[in-house]
Amino acid sequence: MFGTVRKAFARLRDATRVQSRPGERPRSGGRRPPNLFEAAAAYVSACAEDDQDRIDEAAGWVSPEALSFGVNELACRAVIALARERDESPRTVARALLGLPAL
Numbered sequence: 590m591f592g593t594v595r596k597a598f599a600r601l602r603d604a605t606r607v608q609s610r611p612g613e614r615p616r617s618g619g620r621r622p623p624n625l626f627e628a629a630a631a632y633v634s635a636c637a638e639d640d641q642d643r644i645d646e647a648a649g650w651v652s653p654e655a656l657s658f659g660v661n662e663l664a665c666r667a668v669i670a671l672a673r674e675r676d677e678s679p680r681t682v683a684r685a686l687l688g689l690p691a692l
Contacts, residue, residue: 623650629659 623631628650635643648656668686672679681691 623647625651625655625659626662628656629663632656633660633663 628647631647631650632644635641635647650656651659668679668683671686672682675682684691
């Protein structure tokens with residue numbers, strides 16, 4: 590059982606590690622690398638503004654799996670915040686954002 594937990598933790602740790610890509614410029618000033626939530630926020634905001642350069646930059650900060658997790662977490666939090674603001678269910682808000690009919 591502990592072997593399974595250890596393997597799952599190792600996969601999560603590896604997924605959240607910053608990946609170096611060929612041609613990627615080094616970060617200056619000894620700053621820490623962006624975490625997966627910073628990468629997700631930068632990626633989603635760049636997508637909303639249709640800024641391909643920023644999309645590519647943010648996508649290079651973390652592994653694709655970590656970015657996917659971060660974007661999913663951001664979407665969940667955004668839907669919950671909008672649902673509270675509108676006093677509606679998260680399902681209703683999510684369907685409205687996607688242009689789907691209410692159930």
